[in-house]
Amino acid sequence: xxxxMPPKNPQWWKRSDVxxxxxxWIICTAVIGYVGVEFHVRNLVDPASxxxxxIISLMRMFTWAAAPVAGLVTAxxxxxxxxxxxxxxxxxxxxxxxxxxxxxxxxxxxxISGLLCLFxxxxxxxxxxxxxxxxxxxxxIQVDVTGQQWLWNFDYANGARSEDLxxxxxxxxxFHITSVDVKHSFWVVxxxxxxxxxxxYTTETAVTPNKIGVFDVRCAELCGLLxxxxxxxxxxxxxxDYDAWLSAHAAMEAGA
Amino acid sequence: MTTLTQHTSxxxxxxxxxxxxxxxxxxxxxxxxxxxxRLSLALLPQDSEEVRLFSREDKITLLSMCAWFIGFxxxxxxxxxxxxxxxxxxxxxxxxxxxAGENMGPKRYLRYxxxxxxxxxxxxxxxxxxxxxxxxxxxxxxxxxxxxxxxWLHAQAYNSIVGTHGILMIVGTIxxxxxxxxxxxxxxxxxxxxxxxxxLNALSFWLIxxxxxxxxxxxxxxxxxxxxxxxxxxxxxxxxxMDGYIMYICIFAISTMVAGANITTTVVxxxxxxxxxxxxxxxxxxxxxSVALAxxxxxxxxxxxxxxxxxxxxxxxxxxxxxxxSGWLYENLFWIMGHPEVYVILIPAVAALMEMxxxxxxxxxxxxxxxxxxxxxxxxxxxxxxxxxMYISGWAPLLNAPFMLTTELIxxxxxxxxxxxxxxxxxxRIWMTMPLMSIFxxxxxxxIGGVTGIYLSDVPADAFLHGSMYVxxxxxxTLMGAGxxxxxxxxxxxxxxxxxxxxxxxxxxxxxxxxxxGFNVAFVGMFMVGLAGQPRRVESYAPTFSTANLVxxxxxxxxxxxxxxxxxxxxxxxxxxxxxxxNPWQAKTLEWTVDYPIPLENFDVLPVVTxxxxxxxxAKS
Ligand code: HEM
Ligand SMILES: [Cu+2]
Ligand SMILES: [Cu+2]
Numbered sequence: 031x032x033x034x035m036p037p038k039n040p041q042w043w044k045r046s047d048v049x050x051x052x053x054x055w056i057i058c059t060a061v062i063g064y065v066g067v068e069f070h071v072r073n074l075v076d077p078a079s080x081x082x083x084x085i086i087s088l089m090r091m092f093t094w095a096a097a098p099v100a101g102l103v104t105a106x107x108x109x110x111x112x113x114x115x116x117x118x119x120x121x122x123x124x125x126x127x128x129x130x131x132x133x134x135x136x137x138x139x140x141x142i143s144g145l146l147c148l149f150x151x152x153x154x155x156x157x158x159x160x161x162x163x164x165x166x167x168x169x170x171i172q173v174d175v176t177g178q179q180w181l182w183n184f185d186y187a188n189g190a191r192s193e194d195l196x197x198x199x200x201x202x203x204x205f206h207i208t209s210v211d212v213k214h215s216f217w218v219v220x221x222x223x224x225x226x227x228x229x230x231y232t233t234e235t236a237v238t239p240n241k242i243g244v245f246d247v248r249c250a251e252l253c254g255l256l257x258x259x260x261x262x263x264x265x266x267x268x269x270x271d272y273d274a275w276l277s278a279h280a281a282m283e284a285g286a
Numbered sequence: 287m288t289t290l291t292q293h294t295s296x297x298x299x300x301x302x303x304x305x306x307x308x309x310x311x312x313x314x315x316x317x318x319x320x321x322x323x324r325l326s327l328a329l330l331p332q333d334s335e336e337v338r339l340f341s342r343e344d345k346i347t348l349l350s351m352c353a354w355f356i357g358f359x360x361x362x363x364x365x366x367x368x369x370x371x372x373x374x375x376x377x378x379x380x381x382x383x384x385x386a387g388e389n390m391g392p393k394r395y396l397r398y399x400x401x402x403x404x405x406x407x408x409x410x411x412x413x414x415x416x417x418x419x420x421x422x423x424x425x426x427x428x429x430x431x432x433x434x435x436x437x438w439l440h441a442q443a444y445n446s447i448v449g450t451h452g453i454l455m456i457v458g459t460i461x462x463x464x465x466x467x468x469x470x471x472x473x474x475x476x477x478x479x480x481x482x483x484x485x486l487n488a489l490s491f492w493l494i495x496x497x498x499x500x501x502x503x504x505x506x507x508x509x510x511x512x513x514x515x516x517x518x519x520x521x522x523x524x525x526x527x528m529d530g531y532i533m534y535i536c537i538f539a540i541s542t543m544v545a546g547a548n549i550t551t552t553v554v555x556x557x558x559x560x561x562x563x564x565x566x567x568x569x570x571x572x573x574x575x576s577v578a579l580a581x582x583x584x585x586x587x588x589x590x591x592x593x594x595x596x597x598x599x600x601x602x603x604x605x606x607x608x609x610x611x612s613g614w615l616y617e618n619l620f621w622i623m624g625h626p627e628v629y630v631i632l633i634p635a636v637a638a639l640m641e642m643x644x645x646x647x648x649x650x651x652x653x654x655x656x657x658x659x660x661x662x663x664x665x666x667x668x669x670x671x672x673x674x675x676m677y678i679s680g681w682a683p684l685l686n687a688p689f690m691l692t693t694e695l696i697x698x699x700x701x702x703x704x705x706x707x708x709x710x711x712x713x714x715r716i717w718m719t720m721p722l723m724s725i726f727x728x729x730x731x732x733x734i735g736g737v738t739g740i741y742l743s744d745v746p747a748d749a750f751l752h753g754s755m756y757v758x759x760x761x762x763x764t765l766m767g768a769g770x771x772x773x774x775x776x777x778x779x780x781x782x783x784x785x786x787x788x789x790x791x792x793x794x795x796x797x798x799x800x801x802x803x804g805f806n807v808a809f810v811g812m813f814m815v816g817l818a819g820q821p822r823r824v825e826s827y828a829p830t831f832s833t834a835n836l837v838x839x840x841x842x843x844x845x846x847x848x849x850x851x852x853x854x855x856x857x858x859x860x861x862x863x864x865x866x867x868x869n870p871w872q873a874k875t876l877e878w879t880v881d882y883p884i885p886l887e888n889f890d891v892l893p894v895v896t897x898x899x900x901x902x903x904x905a906k907s
Contacts, residue, residue, distance in 0.1 A: 047713070066737075073817035085750050089741055096737045099701075103708055103733055107726050110711045115718050121872045122715040125649035128903025129713075136656050136705060143701040147694045154690055154744040161746060162683070207680075212520040213613055215678070215753050219819040222750045226679045228614070229519060230607025233680030235749075246828075250753030250821045252513045254520060255441050258824035 051109045058108070059101030066093040066100075075220045078241040078266065082222030084157050091153055095146055164236030170202035177207070177214030177227035180256040182247060190279035195247060195264040198272035202238045215251035218264055224250055239266045303366055303381050308396045308495075311361030315499070318357030323350040344599035347507065347526050351500045351533040358496045363398040367485050386484070388886045398492060400484035403884060406470025407784065408491050410777075412498075413462045414853070420454035421849060423447050428808075428842040431835050436826030444825040446509025446527065450501070453514040453531065457538055459765055460580070460627065461494070462773040463634035468549055468573045471780050474877040475567055477558025477895065479887040482551040486544050493541035497534045504530020513823055515624070518605035518616040522597050529598065532591045539588035546577035546584075558876065560895035567875050567899050568657050572637020575661045576630045579668065583626040590619035614681040621672035629668045631765060633661055635772030636703050636732075639725050642779050643707060645873040646722035647714025650900040657706040663699030667692060677748050686745045693743035700736055704729065720794040724775035727802050731767025735760060738813070756816025759809045767805060774801070774852065781859065782866030786882040790863055793855035800848025808841025874899040 042048060070089045077083040116122035164170075173195070174185040184195050195218075197203055207216050209227035217224040218237065225235040239245075249260035267275070326346045333342045359365065370377055377385070386401045387394030394404050395411070426447050430437035439447065473481055481487045504510055508525020521528050553574045557566060593604040594616070603609025605616045637657075644651045651657065673682070673689040707725055716722065738760040741747045751757060774797075781789040814834040820827050827835065869878040876893055 069813075070817060073814045075817075075819050081746070082750070085747050088744060088747055092741060092744070092747075093737075096740065100733050100737065103704060103729055106708050106712055107729055110714070110716060111726065113716065115716045117718050119870075121645075122648055122717050124902050124904060125647065125713065125715050126904050127713065128650055128901075129652070130650045130900070131653040131655065132709075135709070136653055136702075139701060139705045140698065143698045147697055150694050150740055150744065151691055154694075154746060155687060157746040158687060158690075161749075212523065213517060217753065217821070222746075224678050224749045224752055228607070228680060230612075231680065246819060248819065248821050252445070252517070252520065252823040254511070254523075255445070257445075258436065258441070258821075258826045 047109055047113065051105050054105035054108050055098075055101050057101075058104040059097045062100050062104065063094050063097030066097060077222065078220035078243065078245050079222060079237050079239050081161065081237050082220060084160070085222045088153055088157060092150060095149055099142070099146065161236070164202060164238070165204060165234045167202050167204060167236060170204045170236065171197065173197075173203060173205050175205050175207040175216050175227065177209040177211075177216065177249065177253070177260075179211050179254050180249070180260040182216070182249075182260070182262050186276060186280070188276060188280045189283050190276055191283050192279055194262055196272060196275045197239055197264065197266055198269045199239055199242050199266050201269070202236060204234060204236045206232050206234055208232045212253050213251050214249045214253045214260065217248050217250040218245065219248060220245040221264075226251060239264075242266050242268065301381065303363060303377075303384060306361060306363035306366070306398065307393070308362065311358045311363075311492075314361030315354045315358030315496070319350045319354035322353035326350070341599055341601055343526055344529055344595075347529040348533070348595055348599055351503070351529060354499060354503075355496050355533065355537060358499070359492065362492050362496075364489055364492060385488075386480075386886060398488045400480070400488050401886060402469050402473050402481045402484065402487055403784075405487045405491050406466050406468075409461060409465030409469055410784070412491075412494060413458055413465055414856070416454055416458035417462075417849070418853070420451050420458055421846060423451035423454070425842065425846055427451060428839045430825060431827070432839045434827050434829050434832045434835070439825065441825050442509065442511055442525075445511040445513075445823070446505065448823055449510035449513045449516070449531070450505065451514075453501070453510065453534070455765070456514055456627070456631075457494075459631045459769050459773075460542070462631075462770070463638055463776060464545070464549065464573050464576050465491075466784075467569075467638065467776050467780055468545075468577070468634065470784055471877050472549070472570060472573055473552060473556070474783075474880060474884070474888050475875050476553060476556065476561060476570060477876050477889065477893045478552060478556040479889065479892070481548055482556055483548045486548045490541045490545035490548065493537055493544065497537035497541065500530040500533035500537070502530075504528070504534070515620055516591075516594070517620070518594060518597065518613050519607075521594055521616075522605060529595070532595045532598075535591045536588055539584040539591075542577075542580050542584045546581040549577045550574055550581070558893050558895050564654070565895055565898040567641055568651060568654065568661075569634075569637045569641035569875075571658055571661050572634040572640070575637075575665045576634040579626045579633070579665050580630045582669070583623045583630065586619055587623040587627075590616060590623070593619075614676075614679060617676050617679060617681065618672070621675045622669075624675065625672045626665075626668045628761070628764065629664055631769045633664065635769040635776075636707075636728065637661065638776040638779075639721075639728055639772045640703075640706060640710070641875070642721045642775060643710040643714075643725055644900050644902055645779075645871050646717045646719055646725075647711055648717070648902045649710065649714045650902055651706065652709030652712070653706050654898070654900070656702045660699045660702030660706065663702065664696060667696045667699065671696060674743055674748075677745050678752050690743055690745055694740065697736065697740060704733075719778075720789075720791075720798045721775040721779045723798060724771050727771050727798075728768050731763050731771060731802075731805070735763030735768055738763065751816065753821055754816040755812050755820045755822050758822045759812035759816055762805075762809050762812070767809070771802070774798075777856070779871070780877075781856075782870050783877055783882070783884075785860045785863070786866055787859055787863035788866045788870060790855050790859045793851055793859070797848045797852035797855060800851060801845050804841045804844025804846075804848055806841070808838045808845060811835065811838035811841060874901060 067090050074086055172187055176183040184192050207225050207227045209229045214227040216227050221237045223235050223237045225233050243266055245264045247262045247264050326349045330342055330345055387399035387404050395408055430439045504527035508527040510527050510531045511524050512521045516531055553570055596602040597605055603611040605611045605613050670692045673685055674693045677686050742751055778789045778794050811834045815831045820831045868881055
């Protein structure tokens with residue numbers, strides 16, 4: 031904003047439109063940042079895992095990082111829109127200047143966008159790194175997830191098989207995901223994980239549920255006629271309940 | 287059939303060129319399709335036990351569609367020139383003049399006409415038609431989603447409507463600026479008499495018409511049930527309608543390549559004397575960047591669909607893991623095209639607004655060099671980011687970090703486009719017109735589209751957002767909120783040059799506000815359901831999503847009314863709008879120096895350019 035002034039004028043900051051923009055900038059940044067964050071946080075599902083919580087804080091962080099830039103564009107637009115407007119079928123008089131560029135403004139702009147980029151990148155990489163480690167955890171509960179048109183099957187190490195997912199709270203889980211027909215996408219909504227189920231391949235993702243309750247599993251990749259109905263529930267229960275459920279189901283499979 | 291006989295019998299003495307038009311093309315296309323259909327039905331062997339079900343039907347369908355295509359292109363006259371050349375006698379001057387369509391009245395719009403202005407109007411017409419059809423389908427989608435429990439549409443019909451809407455709109459937005467304005471305005475703007483290859487120009491347009499029919503045909507043989515991205519292996523098991531999609535894409539890809547070669551050559555070789563690159567209007571850069579980006583992208587699209595056709599009809603397994611292929615191959619090919627393609631759409635629309643910004647603020651374009659750099663930077667980077675659409679496909683988790691880097695880097699050149707626009711508005715003399723307000727609308731919408739793009743480019747956040755309505759809202763903000771907004775402004779801005787009449791001011795304002803408000807209502811609602819966990823491409827949803835979905839549906843109806851007002855404006859203004867002066871906006875680019883109606887070769891004396899077209903400001907007025 032600043033350097034769009036004629037370079038000859040040393041006191042560009044005293045101009046009324048600059049002052050007005052500056053005030054608007056503060057206001058717009060605050061409003062956009064606040065509304066943007068609230069919009070996301072309120073509409074987002076309640077987190078049921080650390081992964082989801084960190085996604086929410088990433089979004090909060092990114093929104094605040096983007097707010098000053100968005101605020102500046104909005105503030106300058108508002109200043110321009112509230113300045114003298116010309117209506118009518120013939121053009122207004124030409125502007126009182128013929129500024130064609132401002133290397134300083136451009137440089138500032140580019141450096142700032144570069145820094146924001148770097149910031150977003152680092153923020154993402156840190157969280158990504160934590161998640162990648164989860165998949166390698168051999169101590170975790172291992173569940174095989176198989177998508178098929180149009181339901182999910184979950185296989186546990188002890189032979190239990192179910193169309194609902196049962197997991198104990200606060201225990202890391204690794205999912206090994208595949209499909210028997212077309213591509214599906216395994217989305218545990220409140221836990222912030224998603225991984226495609228590809229026929230012929232096995233993919234992995236990991237999470238540690240941290241809340242007892244019933245949450246949603248939905249398919250996130252169009253997989254044909256009943257894609258919309260390819261949903262199930264994940265029940266997060268205490269360790270004792272989980273053990274009971276697991277052995278009952280294993281016995282059921284064995285008996286069947 | 288009848289049309290064909292009428293036309294051939296009507297004028298015995300005419301040369302072949304004069305007999306051909308869209309009716310002979312339709313007739314020949316339909317006849318060829320029927321003949322080949324009957325023949326292949328009779329001659330193709332039955333599927334054996336080992337061969338996948340339906341592949342015989344796929345062969346028959348694809349062959350008939352190819353026959354339609356060849357018949358139509360022959361019937362429109364696309365082959366006359368090349369055939370003559372092969373026989374060693376080129377077209378005579380009279381024939382070339384006839385092809386250019388001079389003094390032929392409205393009939394030339396129904397022919398293989400080479401005048402770039404005719405092609406521009408033809409493109410405008412077909413763009414409007416595509417948006418009309420695609421918009422109608424969108425209203426069906428939104429009506430169905432007005433209530434949670436899956437509405438009155440059958441699930442297969444719903445899926446097919448979603449896919450058809452998507453691919454229609456993608457094609458519509460690809461051609462919406464470079465088609466009408468790139469053809470009609472661009473050559474005049476650079477001071478040329480026509481395009482470099484006028485016959486290729488006609489070819490690129492009629493290919494789009496030829497492509498449309500398989501898509502419509504596909505609707506009656508099972509539809510396009512895969513979404514616009516037509517992922518395999520789902521596309522492999524989809525009904526025969528999929529073959530319509532494949533043909534549509536292949537023909538459209540040829541059209542895009544032809545147009546790209548033509549437009550690029552025209553701009554490089556035919557700019558007026560004195561129009562150095564520094565004096566070339568920014569809109570021209572936008573058009574060239576768009577088609578130059580499409581040039582490498584669309585052959586990949588073409589190829590991806592050819593392989594898809596092989597898998598369906600010849601039982602190959604390019605995309606079938608059991609047979610040694612991979613669905614990930616398809617995804618890669620698709621997005622290697624798909625991401626550049628979104629900038630094919632966006633860049634010319636933004637460039638058009640950059641062209642208008644100095645006109646409606648009466649000051650020079652701010653930082654022409656940064657504008658060029660931004661366009662170039664986006665074009666360059668956009669071929670390196672495709673795998674951000676595959677973060678969670680499991681294809682190559684280790685590549686997620688590098689693709690996150692390239693994707694986030696794109697926001698730097700994108701920011702440059704913002705700088706140029708806002709810098710030009712700043713301290714300008716604001717002339718309140720619909721195109722001027724469209725710049726503000728673009729800044730707002732594209733800001734939301736861009737920032738949400740950053741969330742999506744972040745791998746952990748995308749693990750939540752991918753495949754949800756949030757993505758749908760993101761790309762509508764960019765494609766429609768930014769892209770279409772620019773194209774509509776371009777329509778109002780260049781309307782006087784293309785029709786000789788001004789676009790009705792009141793109608794343009796009503797349409798603008800209805801579309802923009804409706805748009806923001808509709809897609810904010812869509813962001814909300816995405817964040818709450820609604821997947822995209824679903825025909826029913828959990829009741830918790832119903833309020834926001836209803837909001838989106840209401841927004842969608844508002845957009846529809848706005849668009850109908852705009853269409854009404856186009857028709858009434860073109861018919862009996864106020865006669866436009868030569869240069870109603872007092873702009874300084876060359877297209878405003880020619881009178882309406884524009885003579886066949888635009889300029890009697892070719893112009894010589896001595897400055898760039900942005901010399902507004904105090905010294906001049
Ligand atoms: C400004 C920077 C942008 C960034 C960082 C960005 C980022 C992304 C990302 C990461 C995705 C993948 C989301 C997912 O499927 O999980 C995406 C999807 C998409 N974006 Fe953007 N985008 C940007 C601008 C644009 C623009 C300008 C357009 C079009 C004019 C566009 C159109 C699309 C489309 C069509 C899709 C989704 C395709 C589909 O899955 O059907 N984006 N974008
Ligand atoms: Cu699905
Ligand atoms: Cu992309």
